[in-house]
Amino acid sequence: MKRNIIIVGSGPSGYTAALYAARANLNPLLFEGSQPGGQLTITTDVENYPGFPDGVMGPELMDKFKNQALRFGTEIKNKKIDKVDFSSDNLRLWSGSEEFSAHSVIISTGASARLLGLESEKKLMGYGVSACATCDAFFFKDKKVFVVGGGDSAMEEAIFLTKFASSVTIIHRRDSFRASKIMQDKALNNDKIDVMWNSSVLDMIGEPEDGGLKSLLIENVLENKTFEVDADGLFLGIGHTPNSEIFKDSINLDDKGYILTYNNSTETSKKGVFAAGDIMDPIYRQAITAAGSGCMAALDAERFLENLHI
Ligand SMILES: Cc1cc2nc3c(=O)[nH]c(=O)nc-3n(C[C@H](O)[C@H](O)[C@H](O)COP(=O)(O)OP(=O)(O)OC[C@H]3O[C@@H](n4cnc5c(N)ncnc54)[C@H](O)[C@@H]3O)c2cc1C
Secondary structure, eight states: OEEEEEEEOOSHHHHHHHHHHHHTTOOOEEEOTTSTTOGGGGOSEEOOSTTOTTOEEHHHHHHHHHHHHHHTTOEEESOOOOEEEOSSSSEEEEETTEEEEEEEEEEOOOEEEOOOOOHHHHHHBTTTEESOHHHHGGGGTTOEEEEEOSSHHHHHHHHHHTTTOSEEEEEOSSSSOOSOHHHHHHHHTOTTEEEETTEEEEEEEEEGGGTEEEEEEEEETTTTEEEEEEOSEEEEOSOEEESOGGGTTTSOBOTTSOBOOBTTTTBOSSTTEEEOGGGGOSSOOOHHHHHHHHHHHHHHHHHHHHHHTO
């Protein structure tokens, strides 16, 4: 059966698109992918999503998104899309060997924060470890925090954190930053920011049930020395990877892999294919902006389908 709308991804943008499409009687089919609920499921308190004056846990917020989309008849598959073919107006998508087709597709596959890949990092994410200063800096008032990275994202995170933290130390594995000169200068001229050059994080120490992150095990790669430092917070500022690999031959991406949208809308370079959330937004990357563009994508798709007269 050819669907009106297929939505790929189950973060704030995917579920918001589903909610709007379902309430427009378009019977959307949504693929959850390998991270049902998206990025907010790996965090704890979310204090900046409007409508929750006391804050809400990330996973609980995403359950609410899901239930609201289900209430109006969204069909949800706990599968991921592996391949697409958008070469004709019949938009084709595959999950394994199973084929699906649709008149319109909304891509909401997000961008994953790059992590160091340590077991302790997974355990302490949301408990002192974060990948988003805009989201979590507020929890670190007068605390001692660290930022990993050497590019513009790390500088931005570090500068933003100085508004809250008592000290911010950037940990960087080389002896110079890759960040633009202007961002480096801003960071290095900030009294609250220090740099640990030629250093990398070997481990994060602490337990979620015991106050979270307590210290970091650091290696000085030049001197081959390891040492431990007390830490209240660690922010990963090593960038994001947009989850756009399977779309790269079908629609236009920017040089970093974010989907390009046109006409102040969620339209992509292929008619009938729309993009919403972090996958098309390298700038704001928030749940509320993702949800907002998910709404826009559903309205854009609705108008597109109306003009098809199906
Ligand atoms: C640790 C952390 C804490 C954060 N805290 C906050 C906060 O407090 N407040 C805030 O506003 N924002 C916060 N953010 C940012 C926020 O989570 C993101 O901006 C938001 O989740 C983006 O939503 P999205 O819909 O674009 O996609 P994501 O949430 O990134 O979800 C992407 C979805 O796409 C699916 N997917 C990917 N590839 C495929 C595929 N091939 N097939 C099917 N599905 C696929 C995934 O399974 C996932 O469900 C935080 C982020 C992180 C990492």
